[in-house]
Amino acid sequence: MSGPPAAAVAAARTALERAVRVVVFTGAGVSAESGVPTFRGAGGLWRTFKPEDLATPVAFGRDPRLVWEWYAWRRETVARCEPNAAHRALARWILGRAGVTLVSQNVDDLHERAAREAAPDAERARRAEPVKLHGSLFHDHCTRCPYRAGARGAVDATSVATLPHCPECGGLMRPDVVWFGEMLPARRVEAAFAATAEAEACLVIGTTGAVYPAAGVVHTAKAAGARVVVLDPGATEYDGLADVKLVGQAGEVLPQLLA
Ligand code: APR
Numbered sequence: 001m002s003g004p005p006a007a008a009v010a011a012a013r014t015a016l017e018r019a020v021r022v023v024v025f026t027g028a029g030v031s032a033e034s035g036v037p038t039f040r041g042a043g044g045l046w047r048t049f050k051p052e053d054l055a056t057p058v059a060f061g062r063d064p065r066l067v068w069e070w071y072a073w074r075r076e077t078v079a080r081c082e083p084n085a086a087h088r089a090l091a092r093w094i095l096g097r098a099g100v101t102l103v104s105q106n107v108d109d110l111h112e113r114a115a116r117e118a119a120p121d122a123e124r125a126r127r128a129e130p131v132k133l134h135g136s137l138f139h140d141h142c143t144r145c146p147y148r149a150g151a152r153g154a155v156d157a158t159s160v161a162t163l164p165h166c167p168e169c170g171g172l173m174r175p176d177v178v179w180f181g182e183m184l185p186a187r188r189v190e191a192a193f194a195a196t197a198e199a200e201a202c203l204v205i206g207t208t209g210a211v212y213p214a215a216g217v218v219h220t221a222k223a224a225g226a227r228v229v230v231l232d233p234g235a236t237e238y239d240g241l242a243d244v245k246l247v248g249q250a251g252e253v254l255p256q257l258l259a
Helices: 007-018 028-034 057-062 066-080 086-098 111-120 122-128 186-197 216-223 252-258
Strands: 022-026 100-104 135-142 148-150 173-175 201-205 225-233 245-246
Touching: 007 086, 007 201, 007 252, 022 186, 022 216, 028 086, 028 111, 028 252, 057 066, 066 135, 066 173, 086 111, 086 122, 086 201, 086 252, 100 186, 111 122, 148 173, 186 201, 186 216, 201 216, 216 225, 225 252
Parallel strands: 022 100, 022 201, 201 225, 225 245
Antiparallel strands: 135 148, 135 173
16 A cells, blocks of 8 residues: 555644644554454454344353453464564654654554564653553453452453452452543543643544544544644544544554654
8 A cells, every 4th residue: 555645644743743732542553554454444342243142241141251352362362473663663753752642452462572672671661651441451350349450361261250250359350441431540531531621633544433432532522623644554543523534544654654
């Protein structure tokens, strides 16, 4: 795929350079070139699997083994992937200037890994780590008490008894991701929308913009007067409100745009 016209890249760069505060909003497309399947595109997860069977609290109640098996497979898939040029260009850019908030719908840890690679220490890496609106594939939380922890080792899904259980109260653990029909983590929503309401530019990368309330981030930015730059090889729900649309792959365009 040939990249976007130079004039469009220049217009996008100007919008980002002129902005004191920027929100970057990412979706599954930013991880596509790392080998992580998207949801709705070609080869997307929801083309093969039914979200109602795997990504709802009802599905988990009905068959926690099936749901855990699927998340274990997704963890193994992402663990074999590396951050790509898009994650890396973003991490370097965010660490190299002030005023950027990264908000992501992705539950993979590729933004975080790119941030840790680019930063001299964990403290500074945090500036380039995302506000994760849909949770994390690599954390679990208890279905009964507030216990939450990083995922530990392989999941044995042979029976409900062998699934991960809470060391505090013995309750069944579940992946720390937001399922359809569930509320987003309140503090993260506040952080994302507070940054968005003040942004002078919003860079949208690799999302169809189909899933609310997360998708509202870009509309909030536009309503607050931000210049909206959309980077995607295909059509998105945001194309109509984009000031600049960059048609291309994130891993090819971002290194140019953020150099
Ligand atoms: N670079 C940039 N964008 C890409 C690339 C790429 N290399 N490859 C694909 N895309 C784009 C697709 O064109 C599409 O617009 O990424 C987008 C992926 O869209 P979805 O699959 O709908 O994923 P996303 O928007 O992140 O989904 C939102 O839905 O299923 C839920 O919770 C899940 O967070 C997810 C939410």
